[in-house]
Amino acid sequence: MDLHGQSLSELKQGLEQGDFTSVEITQSLLARIEQHNASLNALLTITAEQALIAAADADAARAKGNAGPLCGLPIIHKDIFCTRAVKTSCGSKMLDNFVSPYDATVVERLATAGAVVLGKANMDEFAMGSSNETSFYGPVKNPWNLECSPGGSSGGSSASVAARLAPAATGTDTGGSIRQPAALTGTVGIKPTYGRVSRYGMIAFASSLDQAGVITRSAEDAARVMGVMAGFDERDSTSIDEPVPDYVASLGESIKGLRVGIVRQHFDEGLDADTGVQVKQAIAVLESMGATAVEVNLPNIDLSVPTYYVVAPAECSSNLSRFDGVRFGYRAEGANDLLDLYCRSRGEGFGDEVKRRIMTGAYVLSAGYYDAYYLKAQQVRQLIADDFKKAFADVDVIAGPTAPSPAFKLGDKVDDPIQMYLNDIYTIGANLAGLPAISVPCGFVNDMPVGLHLVGAHFDEATLLRIGYQYQQQTEWHTCCPEAFR
Amino acid sequence: MSAASPAGWEVVIGLEIHAQLATQSKIFSGAPTTYGAEANTQACLVDLGYPGVLPVLNEEVVRMATLFGLAVNATVARRSVFARKNYFYPDLPKGYQISQFELPIVEHGEMVITDENGNDMRIGITRAHLEEDAGKSVHEGFDASSGIDLNRAGTPLLEIVSEPDLRSAKQAIAYMRKIHSIVRYLGISDGNMQEGSFRCDANVSVRPVGQSELGTRAELKNLNSFRFIEKAINFEIERQVDLIEDGGAVVQETRLYDADRDETRPMRSKEEANDYRYFPDPDLLPVEISEEFIDAVRATLPELPAAKHQRFVKDFALKTDDADILTSSRTLADYYEAVVAATAAEPQTAANWVIGDLSAALNRDGIEIADSKVSADDLASLVNRIHDNTISGKIAKQVFDAMWEGEGSADDIIEAQGLKQITDSSAIESIVDNVIAANPKQADEYRGGKQKLIGFFVGLVMKETKGQANPGQVNKILKTKLDA
DSSP: OOOOOHHHHHHHHHHHHSSHHHHHHHHHHHHHHHHHHHHOEEEEEHHHHHHHHHHHHHHHHHTTOOTTTTTOOOOETTTTBBBBBBBOTSSGGTTTOOOOSSSOHHHHHHHHHHHHEEEEOOGGGGGGSSSSSOOTTHHHHHHHHBOOOOOOSSSSHHHHHHHHOEEEEEEEEEESTTTTHHHHHTTTEEOOOOTOOOOOTOOSSTTTEEEEEESSSSSHHHHHHHHBSSSSSSTOOOOOOOOOOTTTTTSOOTTOOEEEEGGGGGSSTTTOHHHHHHHHHHHHHHHHTTTTEEEOOHHHHHHHHHHHHHHHHHHHHHHHGGGGSSSSOOOOOOOHHHHHHHHHHHHHSSSSSHHHHHHHHHHHSSSTTTTTIIIIIHHHHHHHHHHHHHTTOOOEEEEEESSSSOOOOSSTTOOHHHHHHHGGTTTTHHHHOOOEEEEEEEEEEEEEEEEEEEEEEETHHHHHHHHHHHHHOOGGGGGOOOGGOO | OOOTOOEEEEEEEEEEEEOOOOOOOOOSSSOOTTTTTOOOOOOOOTTTTTTTTOOOOOOHHHHHHHHHHHHHEEEEEEEOOOEEEEETTTSTTSSEEEEEEESOOOEEEEEEEEOOSSOEEEEEEEEEEEEEEEEEEEEEESTTTTTEEEETTOOOEEEEEEOOBOSSSHHHHHHHHHHHHHHHHHTTTOOOTTTEEEEEEEEEEEEETTOOOOOOEEEEEOSSSSHHHHHHHHHHHHHHHHHHTTTTTOOOOOEEETTTTEEEEEEEOSSSSSSOOEETTTTTTEEOOOHHHHHHTTTTTTOHHHHHHHHHHHHHHHOOHHHHHHHHSSSHHHHHHHHHOOSOOOOHHHHHHHIIIIIIHHHHHHHHGOOOOOOOOHHHHHHHHHHHHHSSSSHHHHHHHHHHHHOOOOHHHHTTTTTOOBOOOOHHHHHHHHHHHHOOOHHHHHHOOGGGGGHHHHHHHHTTTTTOHHHHHHHHHHHHHHHH
């Protein structure tokens, strides 16, 4: 039975109808993982035993009438979420030996809802990257073309879903790390409003930008998972105490009359022409469903990338100080004294991109430079956020390309960090402004997927999911599967 | 010239006091703050800085800081911000301390002290801010390594920074004592210097008299008793003056006080260049305080030491020094007032008992007033028995000791030991008659002019009565009979 081809929602229905069991789904996907993971390098840890136990428990619960919203449905966690008793590496040598004593809130909530965890996904080291090439464990391959990157930092998550190893995988997004990999692999990726989903147990990269989200193959699937992930958590002081709407219930509402903002600055020379065509066609589809396209101006949007690359490194330089070889994680052997212990543990434990960002971050916070860099960047960030706020007076969502081009070849940009950073040019604004955003597959360029990017107003995930769902009623991009993984 | 200020030199001192706030749990986590637990049993994952953990503010510390701010006439910030102070040390698990930098919760306060000449002196309090404590490093007993105990990591601290308004070690001590008293009065810190819940660093510099520019300062650390602080500051003043007079220059550095050698030494540096790269902590929201909150906290302000002192002197006619002692701690002051309320005797009498016999007993047993073995009510009854002449002051001391040993109330003991004062005049008269008759020689000498011999006769009568005769009456009756 082709269980791997079914979406999360279809599997849910199948379980409810008794067409198959969770154990059967799990066995099927574990077999696929065994078959394909070596070629993709998408998963770092496979929790086969635990998954089968959880699946059996789910089937038993369902039989008793105690099925939670995701009962028996398989999921993969990006290896940035702490999972009790299961290794959490964050894609780094620094945490190669780390087994968390606790579960992240996201992990807890999905488990309580009945989800079955198949394993932990590969990722750019400490979430720093846009291609999954900075991972200590080697790059992840894009299922659409194994020579290409699946995007990053949630590359393992996006590749897993695209290759049908699981119908859903959690991810994190600090500058585009859910949405860009989704676009590059033809999947749906959503980053919620800052504060919508708890960051407790999510290893911190840039605290004011990080958010947890999910990668799936359809907007409907994303709505189901987001409904479970979202919500106030008293263990996270930046978590917002706002009720979570029923994202699934509102999917069917028409998008007629919706005002879709098009950012003039987005469709310029930075964007691959063919990608631009696909995105414009997608917007035309929305218009055909009754939405109206309106030009909006985000005058400071070009400052997004430089702003981000001051703020994010600053915060990460501080967040990563706890990785010092003293209490957990990698500790260098034979250190002579304390300084030696620190320098060697961190020097050997961290990869180049991480070190690059820590140094950048320390620099922009340092005495004499704080005002010119960090303070200034936070002020510009406010300008960018204000631009969005003004725009949302006139539109309901802002649409554009998710990434400037389809997936590039692995190795193409590793020697040019700035080129790599420019991959996030369209996605970063939403992180800086704390706004929810989604990428949905909207076509192919040279047989590689591209994505339509939608940014919503604060706490308006429902509209984004609804547009995605309605769009997916009219198009089939989200059903396409790479040949090798059908 | 006093030791405090070498001739021609002015001393400038600023104090940074860290008072540990007496909350049940830590400032950013729910782990307990009890002192003395086995190493690493009171640090949860948040305190340990594990991957993925986040801080959550303990609201009680905001109330305590606000209370302090109000008590020292400071501005309580309606909006204050937590900032990260970044540096590496094994007892600092996250590699940064959560503190407050540009926007502290309290600013521009003051404390009035009495200087060496008995005059009031206003000391400015620049700011007081909230922060978390680090753990402890233990360098002994780990065989060329160091042990880290993180029980203390995350304990809430209020860092109180004075303006550099102090001009001598004695003033510094006076200021420190006042702050110490205030935080205990407010119930926000137990001020236990031995246990480290009240710590002081002193910034000391000197400048030629008349110079307005400040000299280079040294920061003195590891000062854990009032006595050490005074000695450390005085040593440092002399060191700096000698250094400059010999043509050298004071280096801005941190120095530790060595109590054994009575000297300060440069500290083995634990960090390199101190660029802390402060920035607002993105994991915490700004602390926003409403007017209602401040009003509610203000309503809970207890009577502060200075006001209580004034009231004791005015209403109870106490000597200033006695009022000082009685108001030095709120529990002691409350105890004393309870005694006054329950006795008909003069407040000064009650004061004498509290400052005298009661304090002596507390010190002897090494316990605090809160654990006194004689309650305020019981002490008051004892004082009442003196006041109503049931017993003499001297016998009362005996009764007090028995009460302290748990033998019962004043009345119980007086009864059990038959200590009631003999006040029956005829009984005393007959004893006096016997004593005079038995000592004719001294009686004649007394009548001959040796008035001092009255003491001899009083002593004999008291001995006869086992000290229970009312001394006043004995005196009177003796004089009457001898003069007859």
